[in-house]
Amino acid sequence: MSAVVTAVPFATQSVSADPKVKSRIRGLNFYYGNLQALKNIDMVVYEHAVTALIGPSGCGKSTLLRCFNRMHDLTPHTRYEGEIRLYPDDVNIVSSDIDPIEVRMRISMVFQKPNPFPKSIYENVAYGLRVRGVKARSELDGRVEAALRGAALWEEVKDRLEEPGTALSGGQQQRLCIARALATDPEIVLFDEPTSALDPIATASIEDLIISMAGSVTILIVTHNMQQAARVSSYTAFMYLGELVEYGPTTELFTRPRHQRTSDYLTGRFG
């Protein structure tokens, strides 16, 4: 089985020879009430790389992503089993002993639909710092600017930081949300289909941004768009019905899938 998706342009995302492990998922099961949404997931997430989670709707890719910042804790009757160990300190972030707020302070998230607060651009970015108790204006100013630069939005908004974030265009709003996620210097940034509500041009700018961010932060991205996974990620995990079917370097998974289901999905036979 060779080169099933030859038309996909791959990014220059190289797989480094000896990548450091940022997180290791071991035997992870997740339940919504009695419904098991994730089944015995094992995989590693490499530091300072983009890892994509792909698969058909309902395969559990978003569910897996949301385990990383314990977003499921907001929904009643959800349950984690197993481990997501975060390095270097080797802590199991889905353990009930760990406060989800602690996890969210280390791992931030960008959502499917841009969701800026109906507050000023400045306050949107500063919010993560404010909840931590940062009050000094000089520190806030510096970190807000750095985050907005990191999200490639600074030049567009530097003269109107007091305007509402909701007045920006869709693509700008999503970059504002990325800035908000970056302002707190997270170790991992989670992206949950970040471009599904955007037009192609805004999508391209977000993808460029994700690729450029990968040098300094670990990124996990859920996408329903296989081309997007190919363009931005170094590693790809293919999930189906709550199971991890196949995981590996993106180029290998796309050109030499080891499982029939992966190749069927990549060639558009289902999903």
Next chain:
Amino acid sequence: MASISPSIAVEAAVPGVAEIRANVVRRRRWDIVFAVVGFLATSVGVVTLLALFVDLVMDGYHRLTPDFFLSFPSRRAAEAGILSAWVGTCLVMMVTAAIGVPLAVSAGIYLEEYAPRNWVTTLIEINVSNLAAVPSIVYGLLALGLFVYALGFGQSILSAGLTLALMIMPVVVVATREAVRAVPHTIREAAYAVGATRWQATRDHVLPYSIPGIATGVIIGLARAIGETAPLITIGALTFIAYLPDPPISTKPPFVSFDWLWSGFTVLPIQMFNWVSRPGTAFHANAAAAGIVIVVLTLAMNGFAIYLRYRLRKRITW
């Protein structure tokens, strides 16, 4: 595909057009019928209120002089005024708002944001909804037993304010819950995702964004309380008061006084009720004038609620 040209399609349709039109006209008839019925139904309320108000104005407008607002009740109808009544109403409303609003808003937010979904919460929810339907006289009886006697607050402004606070609570709780529920879940997620606690997400986002809805509920609740008579008569509001409570602010330290809380009181609707029940048309004119004041106050509060909702909602977009 090419065999069906547009002209053929139109020709084929032509014999049916007249029938289609007749069919539409037939069905449209019921549109018109309902529009007329609906308009009449809507008018009943508006016209009745208008007629009532016009009647009040005709009877009472000549009594609406500055003196009327600045005089105490009197045995002589022409000298009687509503000073103690409107001051009483203002003070009772202050207590009602100060006690009822924080309680009801906290309860609403707790039920929506914090309460676990279990049978205890469900029981509380059902109870709150039912409280809205409890007749106000029952609140009066409860208050008589609880505030006036058991807690020893007496027949005071404090007792009255607390009674009405209890009465508006269900309205404000329901309004708060609806406003809080209208805040998109994605906004909460955004706050939690950067590490906010539940309280921070509530204080910084959920509460500010639901203020328009909450404020509307508060004002509508207060507008209802302002016209309430039965529970206040039950707890012993006086109908003839020729003095004012101690002022809440004084020039001497400590500048703020709470003695007025313990004062006897009357309120506008009770004053009106008192005048209505007297023989003689002169007092009935006074009653009509007081009625105008109450109706205008209530309408003004409701109008303000609508304005506030409109203004504040415009500022918040998702």
